[in-house]
Amino acid sequence: MHKKTLSVALAVTVVTVTAAALTVTPGVSVATPDTVATPNTLRWGPCSEKADSPRLECSTLEVPLDYRNPGGRQIEIAISRLASEDPSQRRGVLLTNPGGPGITGLGYPAVLAASKLPQEVLDSYDVIGFDPRGTGRSAPVTCDLTLAQRNRGNLPPYAHNAADVARQAGSARTIAEQCATSKTASMLPHTTTANTARDMDSIREALGEPKLSYLGGSYGSYLGAVYTTLFPGRSDRVVLDSNLGPGGYDVTAMRLLARGLEDRFPDFAAFAAAHPEYGLGTTVRQVTAKFFELAKRLDAKPVRGIDGTLFRGLTFDRLYSDASMPSVAEMWQALDKDRPLPPDTPPSMEDMENSMAARFYVICGDSRWPETVREYQRDVAVDRLKYPMLGGSSAGIGPCAFWPDERGEPPVRIGDRGPSNVLMVQNERDPGTPLAGARELRRAFGKRATMVTADQGGHGVYPFGVNTCANDAVTAFLTTGQRPSQDLACAAEPSK
Secondary structure, X not given: OOHHHHHHHHHHHOOOOOOOOOOOOOOOXXXXXXXXXXXXXXXXXXXXXXXOOOOOEEEEEEEEOOOXXXXXXXXXXXXXXXXXXXXXXXOEEEEEEOOOOOOOOOOHHHHHHHOOOOHHHHHHEEEEEEOOOOOOOOOOOOOOOOHHHHHHOOOOOOOOOHHHHHHHXXXXXXXXXXXXXXXXXXXXXXXXXXXXXXXXHHHHHHOOOOOEEEEEEEHHHHHHHHHHXXXXXXXXXXXXXXXXXXXXXXXXXXXXXXXXXXXXXXXXHHHHHOOHHHOOOOXXXXXXXXXXXXXXXXXXXXXXXXXXXXXXHHHHHHOOOHHHHHHHHHHHHHHHHOOOXXXXXXXXXXXXXXXXXXXXXXXXXXXXXXXXXXXXXXXXXXXXXXXXXXXXXXXXXXXXXXXXXXXXXXXXXXXXXXXOOEEEEEEEEOOOOXXXXXXXXXXXXXXXXXXXEEEXXXXXXXXXXXXXXXXXXXHHHHHHOOOOOOOEEEOOOOOO
């Protein structure tokens, strides 16, 4: 996964902050082969906004808005292709997703090629990208979010008590109502992970491929898990990186972000302690104490527009990558001394309306969230004590609490039925998709999956991480089909 992409994703997820039984029409199966879209004749052309990647081609595909009514309203999905340059080695297509939800994926094949995706993988596949429904060029949705709402982000303000949760409920309800009354509100019941997975199968069919290999990270791990559950016979080699639990981005995953920061933070504290020039402390304990000191001070009086919630969110966001640790330390130093902040702190949310709206559509539409203020007050009280760094935010109340009741189907249940063709890869200290959630998904897959864990921190393993043991395992699987014979733990390796 691309670190810049991840940072944008977390800005959507966290900054100033970064889903259960549904009803389904009896007797209607939305995963059967006869409900996929009739394939278009794909017409490939240049991707105009990717002039620096001339090999990347783009096209569009019409798919049903509602797969239970394949002849009804159609929406357009934007797709891209980075074709194999060695037809003799080509074995199929590798569909990719960089995470989200709410993140575009059209340019992701070019990002992978320009980074560290091995040549043997690029030769083995046409690498396919797409903007998931509701996002970017694929029938984009809106919640008419104001700039102030965008700047508040997706993580609720840090709640210090029950009254803070109750106060935030009004803002959460307002956003839910804006989504439900927007010009794209008709897409609410249909902008789900399950339907995005069905779009993936429509892409497979339009490409004329009998099976689909897949590489997806973060939220893309859940999207891939749903695809291979709905279409086990059509999935070939499935790589899931930085894994959500089997419930996807539900209330459990949101609350787990707080544990993710607690898992990851010691890596940063060790870095800061080893660099006394930042003035944040010379021991892990001192740097940890500085976190709580700054958060409390900024809760009481923001500095240069950064309050306690935004401070926590920015710290969390930028610990997705080891490379961002210096910028985190610089931000802390600037806030501590009331000096100018590093560039892009906080990042601009000017162009994030669609990303934030699409995220709400998916996470609120995928599953049921608690619907009473009292439940969130209880969860905040628990998590604020259990995970004090972020628990007061990640357990807080958001728009999903007030989402319209209409749902098209129940959540997809990830299980162990299907071919043994899934390779999970996971950092041990991942803030956004903690190891605890990945282990739950691994248990749900049973014999279908093998998991490789890397003794390193951050979000994203393949192909951008430094752990050659983990990277080589994924490359071998994609190119030869061979996985480790059992779950594999890769030892820490030095940064390059």
